[in-house]
Amino acid sequence: METQPTRDWDDAYANMAHIPGSADLPEFWAKRAADYRASGRRIETDILYGDHKRERFDLVWPEGTPKGLAVFVHGGYWMKLDKSFWTDLAEGARASGWAVCLPSYVLAPEARIAQMTQQIGRAITKAASHVDGPIRLAGHSAGGHLVSRMVCADTPLPEAVASRIAHTLSISGLHDLRPLIWTEMNDTLGLDEAEAQAESPVLHRPLPQTRITAWVGGAERPEFIRQAQILDQVWSGLKAEAACVIDGDHNHFTVIEGLSDPKSPITQAFIGTAEDAP
Secondary structure, three states: OOOOOOOOHHHHOOOHHHOOOHHHHHHHHHHHHHHHHOOOOOEEEEEEOOOOOOOEEEEEOOOOOOOOEEEEEOOOOOOOOOHHHOHHHHHHHHHOOOEEEEEOOOOOOOOOHHHHHHHHHHHHHHHHHHOOOOEEEEEEOHHHHHHHHHOEOOOOOOHHHHOOEEEEEEEOOOOOOHHHHHOOOHHHHOOOHHHHHHOOHHHOOEOOOOEEEEEEEOOOOHHHHHHHHHHHHHHHOOOOEEEEEEEOOOOOOHHHHHHHOOOOHHHHHHHOOOOOOO
């Protein structure tokens, strides 16, 4: 019989408890995103990719023909938030000529993480039917986990879509889910050992020709830095073109702010530099 570990895994994953003023951030994010949606940019909202009310995505269109499809998957520990909090983060990629897809997905406890993986696969597949060209994926926290799952050997994506993925950016992503079994949040997630193993990207082989970057703030909880490093370390040994970037003194929430700026390093990692963009 397994015994409870001595490490405080709840504290290891407690971001808001270690960032002053973070309780006010959801309201701030929601207002900023709503202001962006009201700015006059071309945004298609609530495109269906399934039957559930949360199985919808928004598409933020650039001026002219898109260079390709950029997808951003939100975080919230698979339990909170939706696409409407993050619309403004599309601006960096949109201003660079990419169509940006922001999907919602069904949250725990209504859905299991394995089901969310399938949902994001369906969302990307549907979005890819709207936009031609290469696909670049990014996700934050739980979203980083979900986009990493898209480039595992057992991806839910059809081969015609998976072959279009040029790069995946896992921002503060969770790549080994087994420690979450020991957290209080697992009362909601309901992970058991089998699902935690099956949904951990580091326990999978990546798709051939995978390019992936694990990006994490230098002031994040040590566990998030470890989670970024292990994806780089494991997948680099499995023939993926993997990298880990520890970004200055950013915390778990400021690390994604640069996505709204087309010139920021994190946006360039997302959609590519002038040298490697199509």
